[in-house]
Amino acid sequence: MKHIYLVRHCKAAGQEPEAPLTLEGNQQAELLGEFFINKNVEYIISSPYERAKHTIRPLSERLNLRIHTDNRLQERVLSIKQLDNWMELLERTYIDDELLYEGGESSNEATTRGMKVINEMLQRPEKTIVIVTHGALLSLLIRQYKKQFGFEDWKKLTNPDVYKLEVNKGEAYIERIWQ
Template sequence: MKQFGNLFGFRLTQIIKIGKGKFMHRKTEVTLNRHGETEWNLSGRWQGHADSPLSHRGVEQAKALGERMKGEKMDYFYSSDLERARHTSRLVGGPSGWKADFMESLRERDLGVLEGMTTEEMLVKHPSEYQSFRNEGPEYQVPGGESFRQFYDRCSGALEDVASRHPGKKIGVVTHGGFLGAIFRHVLSIPLDAERNFVLLNCSINRLEKNDTGWNLVSWGDVAHLDGLDSLDDA
């Protein structure tokens, strides 16, 4: 059974039951956070595995997220190993004394030759690759990068790996917009070629639970702590 709210809404609650199995007495809780806004987010440059520092607003977003989550019990804390996520994890974990373990599998999608460029620059330097990236579907692999299928498999595998390591525990993860999008599709069984109609906000709180029947999407796109700070949805 699925109960859908407004996917574009400020806070989305989903109840989903997937698969079959016995009742699990202890649920595994995963909280996903996107990194703070970066300078390249502001300038419209595609990041991928390339890196860009947090903007001033991105730092303030991460600090606000850390204060919001202060006092929550977190048994394990992970982060992508890219610096924008590392920096965010330090600011988020600081007030609570959490120190992240870094995982390469939590990275953003590898965009190969398109990384570090704006759309306008891609249309000049790599027009055919850009058009293929936009139009050829989840199996297209940009030169030097990942196809969306490969990226999805990596992201869903990373989530399942973390959950299987720590059953019944509370787990925090600092990651990227693309990773969040892949996980949203994974949990709700959304086709990879379906148009995105859900938010991927900087320093948002996105909560999942897992029991023996599968994953539950508890809340999505919660940015109540960013009062007065905009949050980009540009992944």
């Protein structure tokens, strides 16, 4: 049995890659570290964005585990243009997985890169892995195991949030475990 914990980063001061966690986000990261301390985590992989790495740093330090980074876990790019109606446009991408905005990536493209990471983690020898990413990508990954997971579910994700993916003999089960 393999356990992969999919984590959305804690509250951050912005959306840019260098955005740090807020004071509340730093406190959340400490709580997240406590949450995972008895879950036998053996491997940590994160988006390279500061808010993602800082989210899992307390756990990394407690367990003396390196935080591996992977660009494929960075947030999904909806568009390179400033979009006033970005929520409406994002919602459409949950209906049409191929929909593409200028300079952005489709839901399928983002899902494909994220699933490559999950599939690689499933091949690793470690049984318990933490993956830290961002809300839009997380929602697309959850959708691979819960087909009905959509835009309204994305809006309900919290910072942080944790989903546990269990895979055993080709069978996969995912559930939200963060309270």
